[in-house]
Amino acid sequence: MNTSQEIDAYARDIKKDIRNAVYDGCKKTSEKRYSVLASDFKDADALREMAGKIKQHTLEHLDDYLQKAEANLQKNGAHVHWAMTGEKANEIIADIMRQHNCKRMVKAKSMVSEETHLVSYLEKQGFECVETDLGEFIVQIDGDHPSHIVKPIVHKNRRDIAKSFEREGLGDYNDDPTTITRRARVYLRNKYIEADVGLTGANFVSAESGRIVLITNEGNARFCMAANRVHIAIVGIEKLVPRDRDLAIFLNLLARSGTGQQLTVYTQFIGGPKASSQPSGPEHTHVIFVDNRRSEVLASECKEILRCIRCGACLNVCPVYRQTSGHAYRSIYPGPVGAVLSPLLAGEKFPELSDLPKASSLCGACNEVCPVNIPIPDLLLRLRDKAKREGAKKGMKGTPPMGLWATLASQPGMWQAGLAAGHTMNYIPTEMIPHPAAQAWQASRKLPKFQGGEFRKWFKNRN
Amino acid sequence: MSLLHTPKNRPATKSVQLMTTCLCDAFFADVARATVEILEYLGVDIELPDGQTCCGQPAFNGGDWNASRKVVRHVIKTFKGSKPVVIPSGSCAAMIYHGAPLAFEKETDLPAVNALAGRSWELVDYIVNGLGVKQWEGTFKAKIAFHSSCHLRGSESSKAIRQLLNSINGIEIVPLDEAEQCCGFGGTFSVSFPNVSTSMGTLKVEKLLENHPDYIVSADMGCVLHLGGIIDKSNNNTPRLHVAQVLRDALKNAGKLKK
Ligand code: SF4
Numbered sequence: 001m002n003t004s005q006e007i008d009a010y011a012r013d014i015k016k017d018i019r020n021a022v023y024d025g026c027k028k029t030s031e032k033r034y035s036v037l038a039s040d041f042k043d044a045d046a047l048r049e050m051a052g053k054i055k056q057h058t059l060e061h062l063d064d065y066l067q068k069a070e071a072n073l074q075k076n077g078a079h080v081h082w083a084m085t086g087e088k089a090n091e092i093i094a095d096i097m098r099q100h101n102c103k104r105m106v107k108a109k110s111m112v113s114e115e116t117h118l119v120s121y122l123e124k125q126g127f128e129c130v131e132t133d134l135g136e137f138i139v140q141i142d143g144d145h146p147s148h149i150v151k152p153i154v155h156k157n158r159r160d161i162a163k164s165f166e167r168e169g170l171g172d173y174n175d176d177p178t179t180i181t182r183r184a185r186v187y188l189r190n191k192y193i194e195a196d197v198g199l200t201g202a203n204f205v206s207a208e209s210g211r212i213v214l215i216t217n218e219g220n221a222r223f224c225m226a227a228n229r230v231h232i233a234i235v236g237i238e239k240l241v242p243r244d245r246d247l248a249i250f251l252n253l254l255a256r257s258g259t260g261q262q263l264t265v266y267t268q269f270i271g272g273p274k275a276s277s278q279p280s281g282p283e284h285t286h287v288i289f290v291d292n293r294r295s296e297v298l299a300s301e302c303k304e305i306l307r308c309i310r311c312g313a314c315l316n317v318c319p320v321y322r323q324t325s326g327h328a329y330r331s332i333y334p335g336p337v338g339a340v341l342s343p344l345l346a347g348e349k350f351p352e353l354s355d356l357p358k359a360s361s362l363c364g365a366c367n368e369v370c371p372v373n374i375p376i377p378d379l380l381l382r383l384r385d386k387a388k389r390e391g392a393k394k395g396m397k398g399t400p401p402m403g404l405w406a407t408l409a410s411q412p413g414m415w416q417a418g419l420a421a422g423h424t425m426n427y428i429p430t431e432m433i434p435h436p437a438a439q440a441w442q443a444s445r446k447l448p449k450f451q452g453g454e455f456r457k458w459f460k461n462r463n
Numbered sequence: 464m465s466l467l468h469t470p471k472n473r474p475a476t477k478s479v480q481l482m483t484t485c486l487c488d489a490f491f492a493d494v495a496r497a498t499v500e501i502l503e504y505l506g507v508d509i510e511l512p513d514g515q516t517c518c519g520q521p522a523f524n525g526g527d528w529n530a531s532r533k534v535v536r537h538v539i540k541t542f543k544g545s546k547p548v549v550i551p552s553g554s555c556a557a558m559i560y561h562g563a564p565l566a567f568e569k570e571t572d573l574p575a576v577n578a579l580a581g582r583s584w585e586l587v588d589y590i591v592n593g594l595g596v597k598q599w600e601g602t603f604k605a606k607i608a609f610h611s612s613c614h615l616r617g618s619e620s621s622k623a624i625r626q627l628l629n630s631i632n633g634i635e636i637v638p639l640d641e642a643e644q645c646c647g648f649g650g651t652f653s654v655s656f657p658n659v660s661t662s663m664g665t666l667k668v669e670k671l672l673e674n675h676p677d678y679i680v681s682a683d684m685g686c687v688l689h690l691g692g693i694i695d696k697s698n699n700n701t702p703r704l705h706v707a708q709v710l711r712d713a714l715k716n717a718g719k720l721k722k
Contacts, residue, residue: 003655360649368617388526406533445692445695448688449490452488
């Protein structure tokens with residue numbers, strides 16, 4: 001069907017097997033999420049609300065908590081760096097590598113490093129940089145982009161992956177998942193040993209103790225750190241929680257929401273570089289707090305989006321994401337969270353992504369599953385209003401203009417005349433109505449018979 | 464709990480204003496009629512403000528909040544007084560008690576918007592939680608697939624509707640896969656994202672028809688407009704009903720209302 005919206009066109013043209021892979025993966029994970037939460041907690045919604053409040057509180061006092069976190073990280077022996085922009089964060093990382101004479105980086109999954117395009121930056125600087133999360137590794141060898149924030153290759157099937165492995169010389173074609181995993185493991189083991197710096201993100205940082213919390217299922221973040229002299233953690237400034245004890249609620253919610261697991265296989269609490277009594281571990285720990293427009297978001301009318309703990313539940317449940325896949329969103333963060341966050345992080349390029357908030361029926365399923373209870377539909381609506389106010393055309397494409405309708409709807413006489421006149425609609429096929437909205441509707445849907453004013457007549461004349 | 468916070472302490476007197484909704488006004492006269500019939504059966508006195516038009520939702524969702532506020536201001540003018548405002552649509556009700564206050568956050572007439580929000584009810588919420596009717600009399604011998612519309616999420620209505628439907632003699636509610644998934648309507652979304660919207664709707668129709676219900680039932684004519692539009696283009700002709708029509712027909716079938 002004709003459409004003026006890019007995301008809609010993407011969904012129309014997407015290959016069937018990709019769409020099915022995305023749809024099935026999302027549905028399965030959503031169902032697991034639902035059943036594990038329902039079986040483990042009497043009132044999971046109360047937990048979500050509480051977690052949302054803790055995060056909101058943290059955001060409202062972010063300056064204090066960042067100072068506290070910095071002090072405690074330093075007390076633990078870590079170096080703390082601040083980067084206002086993504087470029088700055090990349091530069092800091094390259095500098096740290098030079099300072100410690102490092103050439104090769106192994107890297108765990110980090111969404112903020114996707115934002116800063118760290119890998120391509122480091123490669124241009126002559127460093128080697130290997131993604132060690134299996135999904136991200138496959139994305140890297142394919143020169144592709146993640147299409148989901150938790151499952152970066154939800155859009156690929158095992159045959160695609162087997163072909164990529166064959167091409168990269170990782171063995172003959174074999175699409176057995178266990179074989180694929182084993183081959184990646186063998187390859188990556190060597191990379192861990194050859195590398196001299198390990199980079200991770202952080203799922204949380206406790207302001208109270210300076211503990212960095214990392215969760216993975218593959219244990220790759222642990223390897224990235226343990227086998228190297230230098231550990232760098234790149235962290236969005238919104239990743240803080242006030243106290244260690246707050247982690248209880250977030251760790252209880254994060255894996256359940258994201259993958260339907262009670263806990264991920266590995267949960268690490270990192271208290272800084274290795275102590276002299278410890279046999280191994282990094283000698284140097286660097287933490288880079290990245291703003292990259294987060295403080296602008298914090299000052300905006302959509303600040304609640306910074307509560308996000310990147311679980312991916314809103315993507316999995318989203319009927320639009322299920323139809324489009326992540327690449328349709330043309331940004332690092334897809335799905336409901338991305339439709340809010342990406343246009344905001346785009347700064348002055350907001351107009352280019354102003355269609356993202358429109359890619360939603362506002363069904364609210366995202367809000368219902370969000371472990372930090374972000375009112376995503378409200379935020380999408382605020383961004384739609386912003387796009388309209390600022391004249392961002394991309395967002396308005398295909399939406400019928402509302403001025404005339406608003407005038408009609410605020411003048412009862414005209415409205416009732418319209419109701420009466422509308423009956424002519426019953427005599428012309430919808431195909432003939434020369435209005436783009438009517439055309440878009442009738443291509444796949446019928447309109448019922450027009451009955452304008454009939455109820456009012458009945459109401460007046462009964463008895 | 465989630466996106467909707469049904470206002471607390473709303474008035475629940477038996478004298479109400481009825482907001483017909485523009486969809487019932489234009490396309491679904493019998494739904495409005497059924498609403499009147501069941502409310503009157505319960506002894507409720509109904510005022511139908513003549514100047515009413517639409518709740519302002521299309522522009523609100525479309526992103527034109529200026530246009531939306533213009534319409535909401537008209538709604539406030541039309542629905543004067545302190546009677547409960549009863550609305551046979553989850554989404555129009557949510558527009559009044561959730562959407563409008565959002566669109567007026569920075570406006571000086573926010574108090575008037577909040578006042579209207581504080582006396583607005585989705586129909587079945589009003590019947591069950593306002594009037595305290597916990598069971599429905601009557602008979603409706605049919606298998607129904609109930610589509611719980613998205614605007615009922617987090618509100619009291621979803622529970623209330625199930626409770627009433629389940630209490631009707633003879634009714635069977637069929638189980639539904641992916642019940643939480645949207646029908647794909649979304650107002651202007653249905654025409655600005657026609658491909659995604661249609662895929663969502665087609666999938667919903669598939670799920671709703673999976674167990675061969677006699678009727679598809681919903682509390683939102685927006686969803687019904689969309690689902691019906693898709694069903695009518697196909698070879699299927701499963702009829703759709705608003706909850707109010709089921710409640711009314713149940714009374715009629717049991718001889719409690721004139722046929
Ligand atoms: S917005 Fe909520 S549901 Fe979506 S990824 Fe973030 S925390 Fe998870």
